[in-house]
Amino acid sequence: MPEGHSIHRLARQFNDVFAGEKVAVSSPQGRFVDGAALLDGHTIISAFAHGKHLFVNFENDLTLNVHLGIYGAWTFGGDDQFNGASSIGAPRTIGEKERGTAEVSGEYQGAPEPKATVRTRIVSEHGWADLIGPTICRVLTPDEVRGVRAKLGPDPLNDDADPASFYRAASKTGRPIGVVLMDQKSISGVGNIFRAESLWRQKINPFRPAKELDASELEALWEDNKHLLHIGVRVGRIITTEPDDRPGIPETEAWPEHANYVYMHHGEPCRRCGSIIRVEEVAGRKLYWCPGCQH
DNA sequence: GCCCTATGTTAAA
DNA sequence: TTAACCTAGGGCT
Structure with missing residues (x-):
């Protein structure tokens, strides 16, 4: 999808x-x-x-x-x-x-x-x-x-989107931030790959209650998803790795194993801390994260 | 051919 | 929490 x-x-x-x-x-x-x-x-x-x-x-x-x-x-x-x-x-x-x-x-x-x-x-x-x-x-x-x-939350790709609406929704729920990012009423357009990748990039544990994240963390998640979504629009694929992490490989040609950090990388060592990437079914969807460096 | 999976969402239980 | 829905491709037998 x-x-x-x-x-x-x-x-x-x-x-x-x-x-x-x-x-x-x-x-x-x-x-x-x-x-x-x-x-x-x-x-x-x-x-x-x-x-x-x-x-x-x-x-x-x-x-x-x-x-x-x-x-x-x-x-x-x-x-x-x-x-x-x-x-x-x-x-x-x-x-x-x-x-x-x-x-x-x-x-x-x-x-x-x-x-x-x-x-x-x-x-x-x-x-x-x-x-x-x-x-x-x-x-x-x-x-x-x-x-x-x-009924839809703000879409980071739309210029008139109001991120404060996302911050408010996240700040008042004890649901895990990994679940909130997938909730289209809280923020729209983010799916299973962007949520896993943005949480890894921001070193945030997906199971943390959303209300316990501080303002700078929520803002970082909004901005990073916005950034990654824009790359997706430009390239036509989901590319969440930084150029330095796929040396010599143009974004348009990044193989799946080079395009993401944790999505579908379970069982492999995290490239940031070496811990083994995990996967777990949460609310019916597979959630990928690194237990070593996402706090 | 058969079984599994997938970037999603909703309704029923 | 589970089932249902929409479709096609890949891996297997």
């Missing part, structure tokens, strides 16, 4: 290729037929992301709201006037891979026959986008969009 950075890349992609375009919307799979009919034939105004939610505004005041969950993914394709044919969403290879323009070449000949699992297909004059496996795919009114966003 895609953590928040993928959704912001998606929003950017939608703005690049669909903004101002009149589109055909359909549901080859058949599970979004009614929703698609509300949008079919209308013009896309713009798209934006809040945490892991994608919102696509149409000129008829309706908004397409998609959440990819763990499995969801969008695939794009089109002609030369359709920027950046690519795939964004659930990884289909080791690590996250978002395919570049080189994968789709030659003359655009129309969208391919959709797979039976395509929940939603969007087609413009110059290209197409297919959505598979989303947790959420629905059409919202402006009021409903506000309602959904009101």
Whole structure:
């Protein structure tokens, strides 16, 4: 799944290729037929992301709201006037891979026959986008969009995000900070990799009650997640290691074992203190951390 | 082919 | 806390 950075890349992609375009919307799979009919034939105004939610505004005041969950993914394709044919969403290879323009070449000949699992297909004059496996795919009114966003915590990738809201939420709960970072009502866009990596980078034990962290620690977590999310948006992958820790390996080519410090590194020695990295299931998700240097 | 896993979330128990 | 849901790929037999 895609953590928040993928959704912001998606929003950017939608703005690049669909903004101002009149589109055909359909549901080859058949599970979004009614929703698609509300949008079919209308013009896309713009798209934006809040945490892991994608919102696509149409000129008829309706908004397409998609959440990819763990499995969801969008695939794009089109002609030369359709920027950046690519795939964004659930990884289909080791690590996250978002395919570049080189994968789709030659003359655009129309969208391919959709797979039976395509929940939603969007087609413009110059290209197409297919959505598979989303947790959420629905059409919202402006009021409903506000309602959904009101339940989401601040997203470090959004310029108008208020970190104080995250600090307040963390300061009043005894839940572990590792759990709070995954709670989209407290902070949105952070997922299992960013939470593990940011806690390791800030040397904070994920099991510490959130309310016991001091202001500088909460601020460090906000700023580091913001920093790491921005790298994710720029590179299209989650890269949480510092350049010095992957000598000679450009961020765009970092292998999975070079890209992260603790995520999926259980059983290996911590590169900071040598202790063996551990993994434990917490609230249904695997939490990776170093018992030696995260206090 | 079968089993497992995954960057997620919600509802039921 | 558990189950359910959404899908595809990899490793195994």
